[in-house]
Amino acid sequence: MQGQNQQQAYDRGITIFSPDGRLYQVEYAREAVKRGTASVGVRTADGVVLAADRHARSPLLERDSIEKIHKADDHVGIASAGHVADARQLIDLARRQAQVNHLRYGEEIGVESLTKEVTDYIQQYTQTGGARPFGVALLVGGIEDGEPRLFETDPSGTPYEWQAVAIGGDRDEIQTFLEEEYDEGMDLEAGLSLALRALGSVSDDGLDATGVDVATIDVESEQFTALSEDEIAERVTELELEGDDDE
Amino acid sequence: MQGQNQQQAYDRGITIFSPDGRLYQVEYAREAVKRGTASVGVRTADGVVLAADRHARSPLLERDSIEKIHKADDHVGIASAGHVADARQLIDLARRQAQVNHLRYGEEIGVESLTKEVTDYIQQYTQTGGARPFGVALLVGGIEDGEPRLFETDPSGTPYEWQAVAIGGDRDEIQTFLEEEYDEGMDLEAGLSLALRALGSVSDDGLDATGVDVATIDVESEQFTALSEDEIAERVTELELEGDDDE
Amino acid sequence: MQGQNQQQAYDRGITIFSPDGRLYQVEYAREAVKRGTASVGVRTADGVVLAADRHARSPLLERDSIEKIHKADDHVGIASAGHVADARQLIDLARRQAQVNHLRYGEEIGVESLTKEVTDYIQQYTQTGGARPFGVALLVGGIEDGEPRLFETDPSGTPYEWQAVAIGGDRDEIQTFLEEEYDEGMDLEAGLSLALRALGSVSDDGLDATGVDVATIDVESEQFTALSEDEIAERVTELELEGDDDE
Amino acid sequence: MQGQNQQQAYDRGITIFSPDGRLYQVEYAREAVKRGTASVGVRTADGVVLAADRHARSPLLERDSIEKIHKADDHVGIASAGHVADARQLIDLARRQAQVNHLRYGEEIGVESLTKEVTDYIQQYTQTGGARPFGVALLVGGIEDGEPRLFETDPSGTPYEWQAVAIGGDRDEIQTFLEEEYDEGMDLEAGLSLALRALGSVSDDGLDATGVDVATIDVESEQFTALSEDEIAERVTELELEGDDDE
Amino acid sequence: MQGQNQQQAYDRGITIFSPDGRLYQVEYAREAVKRGTASVGVRTADGVVLAADRHARSPLLERDSIEKIHKADDHVGIASAGHVADARQLIDLARRQAQVNHLRYGEEIGVESLTKEVTDYIQQYTQTGGARPFGVALLVGGIEDGEPRLFETDPSGTPYEWQAVAIGGDRDEIQTFLEEEYDEGMDLEAGLSLALRALGSVSDDGLDATGVDVATIDVESEQFTALSEDEIAERVTELELEGDDDE
């Protein structure tokens, strides 16, 4: 009986407060994020690493079409977790904002500014009626004034800045792993290893280089760089993260 | 009692999240896709094949009026499964976008760009109130920069790229068949055979050439080409896919 | 109890998907079509026949005011079944589209194009909130490029092309009759007989010439021609379709 | 329990289909028509008669302010039954349409065209949300191309043409009376008698000349003419329709 | 149980038909009229009388601020009963319409035209969603073409013309009194007496001159004239309508 009434409850339109001050639709949108595969971000002294699990439901599906890491501007990458179609909308927004900044001010948009443009947009979908919240979380990583920055956006429209963070499925376990292993002084390569190991820490079958998407934005070049499958495979092997296929 | 309450639940307006982070209206729209007859897409080295089941409810119905495969542009074909009237809207959208590209840039629209224009449009119907999602999935196949491409759009507005894929009724069985039989190196003719055999694999009564719609877009001509009934019949016979009418 | 809950269910506003992927309001609109008297269309080698049952609830009602067959353009006729006031809106739409085509391109609109203009309009009323679907089906018959064409539109907004088809009350029985009796090679006069016999097949009391509306669009003249009551009576007598009033 | 649930059902906003394809709000609007006093129309060879019951709830109420028969244009009269305030809106619409026709084309609007302008307007209130249907039926009588015409509009927005027809309270009994007594060849005076007798046939207390509103539109003058109370009283006496006040 | 369900029923938004063809919100608005104190109108040969009960809930309340009779134009007065704030809106509308008529046509607006402008406005609030009906009835009295006219508007938007009429609390009793005592040939002074006696007929405590508002619009001057408290007191005394305060 309770289950059915709850079903009625969330099937009503607008996002409003419950008696204990919670926004149910936003909390349910957070569940949608958890239903997605995980993404990880690590900020190091000389750049930011974004890594994402993109295992496919069929061997015939092109892994590259599972969009988990996106280039938002030359100096900014975005990893997502959750409802894929929603993520696309926010990433398009971020790209447009980055372009507008180039056109208007002749310079690159700041990573923090860009993140807040996105979270302000998300917030509107949690307050005004006639639409549901976005069921997606983003990691926005990039270089601003020569410094690496790493932000998270959540379905409530709150921006957070992190040293290292996970979103999506198994977030809690991966975050614990990051908290234990993160070292503020690590370089980009170490960060890259940490990101892969973090993703691998929740995988029973080991990591498959084709099932992981990795990109870096380093302080020197200030360029978003996607790693090739070979580059990823090399590190997965080095880190002994492959699964033991024989068993 | 449960049934009735569920009925109330889905009869409410807007698409919103359930407590476990799912969008029920989108999932119900996926059911609408499964209620349609199957369509199959196969990408080969030298082109893309689209094939669709279009069996008719009456012998007096013109098979050609059961629209399953559509030419979107010279170099792009679209196969659909699900709610027919919804499919028509999305295909009109795709055609308009292709024309706009010709007019604006003097060149053909990319297959991926075209697909994403369509999925972005679909996504809006899953987030903003006052309308229901589209109850249809599409296969968008074509040639881009000399390469064959094959995309799927689903009711959530997510684009996927495939080597070979099925949508609509019996999707799971057909997809399993494709996964077992697909070979990356196969040529267009082999792909065509695979597509027909895949459709035939779920048909107890065998395939009827008049009940199948087939088109190819090959790398050489970069042209959408619909097969004639004779061309289809010839292959059905060769592949021994006809039903045994005597029994 | 179930009845009441269903009543609540359909009395809610917008057309959305049920858990099994159906659009209830569209299916209920199909029931509205069945509540109307039947209309029949038959495509023959040299033209299209439209015939419709229009029996009146009172002898004082002018039969001609029971609008079942309408001239949409010189070369196109439309027969309807279902909610009369809804039919009027769609027929007005069809007439306007036909006129616009004359004005814009200086030529007659194609029968298929005209049908699809109508079905696209119908589809919008099944997806966007704030209105109910159209409770009417149409048969659109005419000549296009010298060829007879016969289309059906249904409340979902799907167009179908037919050799012979029935809509409205007793549709299934009449369609079965048509499937048994239809012959692709029949001429217009044979088609006319078939249409009348099909309508007569579900009438216990026989056909009354004043209770039937008949029109043809033939390949030679490409003109919509309504039959006079005498012309209809003559054929009803020949076909021995009158009821036996003495019993 | 059932009663209460039905009450909930009709108290919801928009006009939509029930599972058996009916539009409940339109059917309830028809009940509103039956709650009004009756109006009768009779078409004769040389003109149309409109007659209406307008008995008053208080002797101090001015009978002339009970608006039942209205002049829409010189050559068209309209009788109404049902929700009075709704009738006023439709009659204003008809008058405006008649004027527009004079201004635009320099000629009188056809009776059929005028009726269909009104029914198209009524239909919109049965399909689009945010408003209820009109709770009124109209009889539109007039001369078109020298011929008397008599139409009915109902709350669904369907136009009907009649030889003789009743709307409002006791419609069924009066219609049966008309069917028995109507003669196609009757002249205007005979039609007038028939209309009065039809109204009288359902009145236990006889007709009161002050409680009846009568108008004619004759072929010769093509003018709407309201009968004076004396003219009506004279006929009521001749037809022996007065009640027997002594008992 | 029934009470609660009814409460749910009327607490839904829009004004729609019940199964028996009634508009509940309009009927409830009529109850709001009955909750107001009574107003009376009497038409005599040489003018119209408007009288209204305006007893106050506190002796400190200024009687003049209980607005029951309003001057709409030099030649038109309006008395109201029911929801006071609603009445103000309609009286403002009437005043604006009267001014517009002066500006546009250089002449006074007719009493009937003015009434129908108001009822047309009221009707819209009973058909279109997003608002409730007006909970007020008005008596519109004035001189038109040298003749006294007296109209009533009700919450459905229906105009009625009366010789003498009551609205508001105790309407039925007062109307019966008026029907018994009204004489078509009475002069304005007799009409004034009748109006006061009618109001007094339902007052157990007698009439208090300060608790009554009276105005006349006479044929000769064609001017709205409000009676002073002394003028009212004089007549109340003459008619022996004061209460017996000693008991």
Add this chain to the structure above:
Amino acid sequence: MQGQNQQQAYDRGITIFSPDGRLYQVEYAREAVKRGTASVGVRTADGVVLAADRHARSPLLERDSIEKIHKADDHVGIASAGHVADARQLIDLARRQAQVNHLRYGEEIGVESLTKEVTDYIQQYTQTGGARPFGVALLVGGIEDGEPRLFETDPSGTPYEWQAVAIGGDRDEIQTFLEEEYDEGMDLEAGLSLALRALGSVSDDGLDATGVDVATIDVESEQFTALSEDEIAERVTELELEGDDDE
């Protein structure tokens, strides 16, 4: 069970009539007024007094920020009771209207006109959907044509003029006190005493000068004047209204 159903009932959107002709949302808004602390207005021969209780929930709260009496124009003050944030909107409206009058006509707005601008605005929130009524009552006091005027606005949008009146918590008790003690001939100082005594009559702990807000608008200066805390304290002492803190 009853409680829950009522909860459902008032939690629906729009303000509509109950079967007995009441507007529940307006009545609930009147309850919101009663939840506020009281305000009192007294009209005397030489000016108007406004006094208001503004006791604070914390000693650290600045009493002056509990806005109960506001200057609307040089010659008009407004006291409020009920929902504070709503009061601010209406007072802003009053101030804007007063300014507009200065700009447009070069003169001060009349107190009655100003009150009615506000009540007309309030009324709209009780009739049109999409918003709730204002949960506040106002006392509008000022000088108009040399005369002191005192008006009340309530949540229904009705204006009342008073000699002396209370709004907010304990309204009934305070009003009874005013009715017993008010004397039409009293001067401003006597009115001021009456207002303070009225507020004190419902306070068990006596009046605290810092917990009362007082202003006058006198006939001579035609100026709104707020009393200082000392001026209030002096009178509270004189009137022996302080509480007995020792007990």
Add this chain to the structure above:
Amino acid sequence: MQGQNQQQAYDRGITIFSPDGRLYQVEYAREAVKRGTASVGVRTADGVVLAADRHARSPLLERDSIEKIHKADDHVGIASAGHVADARQLIDLARRQAQVNHLRYGEEIGVESLTKEVTDYIQQYTQTGGARPFGVALLVGGIEDGEPRLFETDPSGTPYEWQAVAIGGDRDEIQTFLEEEYDEGMDLEAGLSLALRALGSVSDDGLDATGVDVATIDVESEQFTALSEDEIAERVTELELEGDDDE
């Protein structure tokens, strides 16, 4: 059973009055404020102190990205408690208003004016449908005309001015602490100590300098100044507010 019905109740759209005159959505929004960590404001003779608890859920989260205290203009700071994404919208509004004032009037906006711009905006979200209230409270502190001012905004849109105040979690306990310890004559440094001690009074584990955000706006410089982590740590140590980590 009760719980479920309440759930239904608050899950309906618009903010309206309950029978006892309360606005439930506003009260639920106040609960959202309590779910946030606390913020404290203290007004002293020579400036305003804002202090806020910003403990982080993960050591990898950048404390600075937990936005609790914001600079709105050179002379105004804002501390928030509650729904973070909502707070961002209101702070952006405040910043825009401050800039507009600079542009339009060439001077700094007053602290009170700024607060009331914000509360007027908040109020609209509690009265008009289609959106929920803001789930956040703000402390607005600054210098106006050389005087320190400290305001609170709550979810109803009411502005309050305080000497010292707490918002967010544990508000009641902290406020009691402030009431006991606040001294009107204290200087800025004493106020700063009071603010930190107030926050520490509800912390079982003691205060962590990195988990507290502190800013001052002093009368002399009229500048918003954020304290460094070292400055905070120094005071936390002096006040012996650190937790005893060994146990």
